[in-house]
Amino acid sequence: MSETLFEPVVGRYLRLNLLGRPHRLYVEEAGQGIPLLCLHTAGSDTRQYRGLFNDAQILEKFRVISFDLPWHGKTSPPEGWQQREYKLTSAAYTDIIMTVCDALQLDQPVAIGCSIGGRIVLHLALEHPERFRALVGLQSGAHVEPYYDLRWLHRPDVQGGETCAGIVSGLIGPESPDSERWETLWHYMQSGPGVFKGDLHFYNLDGDIRGRVAGIDTTKCPLYLLSGEYDYSCTPEDTRELGKLVNASDVTIMEGMGHFPMSENPEKFLQYLRPVLERIHADSLKGQSEQKQSRPADDGEPGGRH
Amino acid sequence: MQDPQSLPELVNNDAWLVYRGRYIDTTFLLEIGEKSWLISIFEGAVKSVQSGPFVMPRWAFAVRVQQSAWEEYCRPVPKPGYHDIMALVKFKRATLEGDQQPLMANLLYFKDLLAKFREKKS
Numbered sequence: 441m442s443e444t445l446f447e448p449v450v451g452r453y454l455r456l457n458l459l460g461r462p463h464r465l466y467v468e469e470a471g472q473g474i475p476l477l478c479l480h481t482a483g484s485d486t487r488q489y490r491g492l493f494n495d496a497q498i499l500e501k502f503r504v505i506s507f508d509l510p511w512h513g514k515t516s517p518p519e520g521w522q523q524r525e526y527k528l529t530s531a532a533y534t535d536i537i538m539t540v541c542d543a544l545q546l547d548q549p550v551a552i553g554c555s556i557g558g559r560i561v562l563h564l565a566l567e568h569p570e571r572f573r574a575l576v577g578l579q580s581g582a583h584v585e586p587y588y589d590l591r592w593l594h595r596p597d598v599q600g601g602e603t604c605a606g607i608v609s610g611l612i613g614p615e616s617p618d619s620e621r622w623e624t625l626w627h628y629m630q631s632g633p634g635v636f637k638g639d640l641h642f643y644n645l646d647g648d649i650r651g652r653v654a655g656i657d658t659t660k661c662p663l664y665l666l667s668g669e670y671d672y673s674c675t676p677e678d679t680r681e682l683g684k685l686v687n688a689s690d691v692t693i694m695e696g697m698g699h700f701p702m703s704e705n706p707e708k709f710l711q712y713l714r715p716v717l718e719r720i721h722a723d724s725l726k727g728q729s730e731q732k733q734s735r736p737a738d739d740g741e742p743g744g745r746h
Numbered sequence: 747m748q749d750p751q752s753l754p755e756l757v758n759n760d761a762w763l764v765y766r767g768r769y770i771d772t773t774f775l776l777e778i779g780e781k782s783w784l785i786s787i788f789e790g791a792v793k794s795v796q797s798g799p800f801v802m803p804r805w806a807f808a809v810r811v812q813q814s815a816w817e818e819y820c821r822p823v824p825k826p827g828y829h830d831i832m833a834l835v836k837f838k839r840a841t842l843e844g845d846q847q848p849l850m851a852n853l854l855y856f857k858d859l860l861a862k863f864r865e866k867k868s
Contacts, residue, residue, distance in 0.1 A: 587832070587835060587836040588832065588835065589846075592846070592850045597847060597851065598847070598850050598851040599851065602853070602854060603850055603851065603853055605854060606850075606853025606854040606857065607832065607853065609830070609853075609854060609857060610829065610830025610831070610832045610833055610857070611830075614823055614824065614829050615823060669826050670826045670829060671826075672826070672827055672830075672832070672833040672836045672837065673836075675827075676826075
C-alpha cells in the first residue's frame with residue numbers, strides 16, 4: 441500500500457456572525473508561531489496561498505492562516521443572497537477581517553493581502569495599526585481606474601467564469617509556469633456569478649484610499665510592499681508611488697511576476713517573501729527582548745501564541 | 747509578427763483551440779497601424795483572412811493597435827504592458843470597438859488566437 445500523503449494544511453469551518461449574519465467561514469491553517477493571515481484576491485480563494493501553506497521554512501516560525509471571504513471558495517454567501525447584488529465595501533471587508541482575528545484570538549498577527557487584499561491592508565494600516573505586528577501588501581495601490589467595461593463580468597450572454605479568467609489571464613507574468621497559471625485561472629473560473637464584479641466595487645470605487653493614504657504611519661505598524669512587474673492593474677509605478685507616500689518599510693518589484701505572485705509562481709514568490717518574513721520575525725524577537733529588559737520583573741509568557 | 751495570411755494554418759492546426767471556439771461565427775477587423783485585415787471565424791476555425799484597405803468593411807468588432815505596440819506584443823516575451831491585449835487597452839495602445847459580445851464571450855480563445863501572431867522563441 442502506498443503512503444498516505446497529506447499536506448500540512450488543515451481546513452475547517454468556523455461558525456461566527458459577520459456583519460450581523462451567521463456564517464460558516466472556511467479557514468485553512470498550517471505551521472506555528474507568529475500568526476500570518478493571508479487575504480486572497482477578488483473572485484478567488486485561499487488556494488492562492490498553497491505555496492505558503494507548504495513552505496517548511498515559513499511554517500517553522502509562522503502560523504499561516506487564510507480564509508475564504510463570504511461568497512468565495514467554500515464560504516457560502518449569507519442567507520438571502522439570492523435577493524441582492526453582491527458588492528464588497530471597505531467597511532464590510534475591514535469588519536470581516538477584524539471579526540475573524542477576534543474569533544481566532546489572533547494576537548498581533550501579520551496580515552498579507554494581494555490585490556483587493558493588498559488594498560485592504562492599507563485600510564488596516566490606517567484604522568487598526570495597533571492590532572497588527574506588520575502588514576504586507578502585494579500588488580498594493582491606493583486606487584485602480586477601471587480599464588474595461590465591468591458589466592461583462594456578470595451577464596447572461598457570456599460564461600462568467602471563463603470571461604473573468606479571460607480578463608485576468610494577462611495579469612499573470614508571461615513566463616510564470618503553465619501549471620500554476622492555469623491553477624490560478626481555474627480559481628477564477630470557479631467563482632460564483634457576480635462575485636468578482638462585486639469585489640471590484642471595493643477595488644475600483646468604494647476602496648479608493650488616495651485621499652487618506654498619506655495618513656498611514658509605518659512607525660506604528662511596518663508596511664512592506666511587493667509588486668510584480670507585469671501587473672498592469674496595479675502597476676509597479678502605483679506601488680512605488682504608494683511606497684514613497686507612506687514611507688513604506690520596504691518596496692520590492694518582483695521580476696517577471698504579475699498580479700498573482702503567490703499563486704502564479706509560488707516558488708519564485710517565496711524567494712522574495714522569505715526575507716520579508718525573516719525581518720518581521722527578527723523584529724518580533726527584538727521587540728520581545730526589549731520588552732523584557734524594560735520590565736525585568738515581568739514573568740509573563742514569552743513563548744505563548746504570538 | 748507572423749504573416750496574417752498564415753493565421754488559418756496556425757489556428758486550424760490547433761485542434762484544441764478550434765474546439766474551444768466551436769460556437770464562434772463572426773468576422774473581426776484587426777488594424778495594426780495603417781494596415782488592416784478582416785478575419786472570419788466559423789466554428790472555431792479561421793475561414794478567411796482578407797487584407798485591407800477596405801471600402802465598405804463589415805465586422806462585429808474591431809481590434810485596433812498602434813504599430814509599435816503590436817511589434818512589442820509580438821515578441822516572444824514582450825515587455826510589461828505589451829504582453830496582453832487588455833494591457834494594451836489599459837495603456838491606450840489599443841482599442842476594442844463594436845459588438846464586443848463575441849469577443850468577451852470567447853476572450854480566452856481570442857487572446858490565444860492573437861498570440862498566434864507572436865514570433866517563436868529562437
